[in-house]
Amino acid sequence: MEFHYISAEYLTIERVGQILEQGIKLRLSDDAHGRIERCREYLNHKMQTQAEPIYGITTGFGSLCNISVGADDLGKLQRNLVMSHACGTGERVPSEVVRLMLLLKVQSLSYGHSGVQLCTVERLVEMFNEDVLPVVYRQGSLGASGDLAPLAHLSLPLLGLGEVEVDGEVHPASEVLARKGWEPIELQSKEGLALLNGTQFMSAYGVWSLLKAGSLSRWADTIAAMSLDAFDGRIEPFCDEVHIVRGHKGQLSTARRMRELLQGSELIARAKQHVQDPYSFRCIPQVHGAAKDTIDYVSSVLETEINSVTDNPTIFPEQDMVVSAGNFHGEPIALAMDFLTIALSELANISERRTYKLIAGVRGLPNFLVAKPGLNSGFMIPQYTAASIVSQSKTLCMPSSSDSIPSSQGQEDHVSMGSNAATKLARVALNTERVLAIELMNAAQALDFRRPARSSQTIEALHERYRKVVPFIDNDCVMYPHIASSIEFLRNEQ
Numbered sequence: 270m271e272f273h274y275i276s277a278e279y280l281t282i283e284r285v286g287q288i289l290e291q292g293i294k295l296r297l298s299d300d301a302h303g304r305i306e307r308c309r310e311y312l313n314h315k316m317q318t319q320a321e322p323i324y325g326i327t328t329g330f331g332s333l334c335n336i337s338v339g340a341d342d343l344g345k346l347q348r349n350l351v352m353s354h355a356c357g358t359g360e361r362v363p364s365e366v367v368r369l370m371l372l373l374k375v376q377s378l379s380y381g382h383s384g385v386q387l388c389t390v391e392r393l394v395e396m397f398n399e400d401v402l403p404v405v406y407r408q409g410s411l412g413a414s415g416d417l418a419p420l421a422h423l424s425l426p427l428l429g430l431g432e433v434e435v436d437g438e439v440h441p442a443s444e445v446l447a448r449k450g451w452e453p454i455e456l457q458s459k460e461g462l463a464l465l466n467g468t469q470f471m472s473a474y475g476v477w478s479l480l481k482a483g484s485l486s487r488w489a490d491t492i493a494a495m496s497l498d499a500f501d502g503r504i505e506p507f508c509d510e511v512h513i514v515r516g517h518k519g520q521l522s523t524a525r526r527m528r529e530l531l532q533g534s535e536l537i538a539r540a541k542q543h544v545q546d547p548y549s550f551r552c553i554p555q556v557h558g559a560a561k562d563t564i565d566y567v568s569s570v571l572e573t574e575i576n577s578v579t580d581n582p583t584i585f586p587e588q589d590m591v592v593s594a595g596n597f598h599g600e601p602i603a604l605a606m607d608f609l610t611i612a613l614s615e616l617a618n619i620s621e622r623r624t625y626k627l628i629a630g631v632r633g634l635p636n637f638l639v640a641k642p643g644l645n646s647g648f649m650i651p652q653y654t655a656a657s658i659v660s661q662s663k664t665l666c667m668p669s670s671s672d673s674i675p676s677s678q679g680q681e682d683h684v685s686m687g688s689n690a691a692t693k694l695a696r697v698a699l700n701t702e703r704v705l706a707i708e709l710m711n712a713a714q715a716l717d718f719r720r721p722a723r724s725s726q727t728i729e730a731l732h733e734r735y736r737k738v739v740p741f742i743d744n745d746c747v748m749y750p751h752i753a754s755s756i757e758f759l760r761n762e763q
Contacts, residue, residue: 270294274440276301276379280576282568285484286480288372289365293631294398295372297379297390304381305390311586312459316343339619347461354465355431357406357623362470364402364434364507365697369473369481370423371397372463373575382578382585386660389454392427401445412599412687415580416470423682425463429453437689456465466580466597472631475571475606480697481630482613486557488759489616490523491676491731492709493553495528496623497537497546498714498724501632504528504537506551512558517564521559527553543632543737551620563612572603575674599687603670606690608696614662617697617704618672624704627711628652638714638742645745650709651752655707661699665693673686706755710739717741735761 271293273284287293322516330487349607362370368452375393379384395401403426409418425431426442433442446453496502512521531537545551628648630636639647669690675682713735716724723729 272296274301275375276304280376280572282476282479282572285372285476285575289368289480295375295394297375297394301379301390302387303383305379305383305385305387307450307708308384308584308586308649309383309386309457312584312591313719317588318539323476338506343458344456347456347458350461350465351421351428351456352430354417355425357409357418357422359406359408360406362407366473366477367402367405367423368397368400369436369476370405370469371402373469373476374467376575377467377469377577377579378463380578382458384459384581385463386454386457386460387505389427389456389460392451392454392487392489395451396433397506398424399449400435400658401426401449402434403484403683404434404439407672407692410688411674411684412468412471412603412689413595413684414465414677414681415466415597416468416599416688417465418463420467423469424461425466427454428456447583451468459584459640466573468579468597468599468602468687471599471602471606471687471691472571472574472758473689474695475567475602475609476575478606478609478613478691478694478698479564479568479571480565481695482530482560482609484759484763485613485698486561486564486617487619488705489557489560490526490553490659491530491728492712493550493623493705494527494704494717495712495724495728496708496729497527497550497553497626498534498728499536499544499712499719500532500546500623500627500634501536501539501541501719502541502546502550503541503543504531506546507554508714512554517555517558517562521556523558525748526552526583530715530727532727533727534728535717535722535726539722547626549626553619555596556615560612560616561617567605567609570602573725574602593689599685599690602672603685603687603690604668606687606694607666607668607670609689610668610694613665613697614659617655617659617662617701620701620704620708621652621659624652624655624711626707627715629651634715634718638718639745640743641719647742647745649715651707651748652709655704656753658700658704659738662697667691667696698740702759703756706759707752709735709759710751710755713739714742734758 273293275297276526326663378390403423405419405422410416426433431442507524512524531655579596582591628637637647637649639645672686674684739751
């Protein structure tokens with residue numbers, strides 16, 4: 270069995286994808302063990318020797334920071350924090366995102382700057398490895414002071430509270446802990462704050478969306494190549510010379526990828542009657558390439574975030590410092606996730622325009638891609654669906670990070686709204702997947718009308734695999750199952 274040793278290696282977005290897809294288990298490295306224990310020992314000693322209050326450790330939270338708490342109540346203070354902050358609502362967070370939250374919380378706590386007990390982190394590792402997934406809700410975080418509400422729900426099962434999902438079924442956490450012989454964790458000072466402060470809800474959604482974005486970017490090029498060939502498009506706008514003189518990395522790589530995908534195509538090589546193509550075809554390198562560059566940038570920001578310490582206060586045993594600061598503030602990733610939302614929306618936007626051109630009854634293709642239009646509506650309404658989805662995504666491109674609402678009686682007076690940026694990013698990613706799936710339906714149908722001429726070996730092989738799940742449409746039929754199958758095809762083929 271393969272293990273990923275927490276904090277022994279830099280956690281990349283690619284590595285996160287491998288851990289999730291391959292079912293890799295977690296283990297704390299020996300170094301992480303030592304750092305966690307040294308920090309806890311230091312904090313215990315600090316509380317015994319320092320007379321001054323330490324925020325969140327010997328005081329209340331937020332605007333209650335000036336109220337001191339007695340030594341006998343420090344554990345209860347942290348337990349109360351977790352219980353009182355579990356105020357999530359709305360839809361449940363998908364299980365794959367909850368698994369990511371567990372992974373990223375363990376990663377952040379492993380650096381030895383959070384003051385948690387080793388047994389607390391080890392329990393989070395056990396929950397990840399045994400797929401005991403806390404029930405977490407999407408709404409409730411402001412994206413500063415950490416993802417308080419969702420991380421409270423993530424932490425409740427440590428105390429034997431809340432609910433967990435096991436094998437697709439939801440159970441009270443107390444029942445699952447008893448069945449596994451896990452004793453509830455007795456929180457010590459600082460631990461509730463360490464668990465609830467942090468950006469692991471936003472980051473988990475951000476990483477999930479990045480993994481999806483990488484797949485969507487690859488599919489966008491491949492589907493666009495099929496559409497270009499089926500539309501009888503020109504290959505000249507994809508030559509290196511055009512893109513070298515502008516110099517954007519993503520633009521050049523997209524143009525080269527399009528040429529690779531269409532290498533050997535009879536359709537792309539034949540003489541054209543038209544001098545130029547619409548922007549949605551001619552400017553594929555510029556639009557898809559900009560999305561690639563955005564994905565690369567956001568990946569660098571998120572990778573920094575998931576390898577960092579984001580709870581508060583931050584403890585530095587070697588420097589004998591406990592600093593109340595603001596690493597829980599989600600602004601760095603909130604801005605980046607809003608940027609990625611726009612990029613993914615644009616991939617869908619240009620995709621829908623290609624779909625619109627394919628059904629327009631031009632360049633020798635029949636109206637709405639059916640042999641007998643009029644009697645049949647053909648592919649008229651899938652384009653409506655794509656247009657509706659694209660329009661919704663445009664409204665979701667309003668940047669969440671441009672908003673802030675004060676909380677905690679004004680003590681927390683500027684927040685990132687990064688959690689809202691993260692959840693709507695995920696919505697736009699799924700929307701883009703649906704729009705690309707509809708374009709693929711249209712492109713495959715249009716390609717069939719070009720027979721006996723053939724596309725490239727790569728595109729024809731894709732077409733053959735696709736036709737095993739989505740048929741050619743001769744006459745009108747119920748279309749939504751085919752749209753659903755097209756979406757699943759994108760998810761399963763990769």
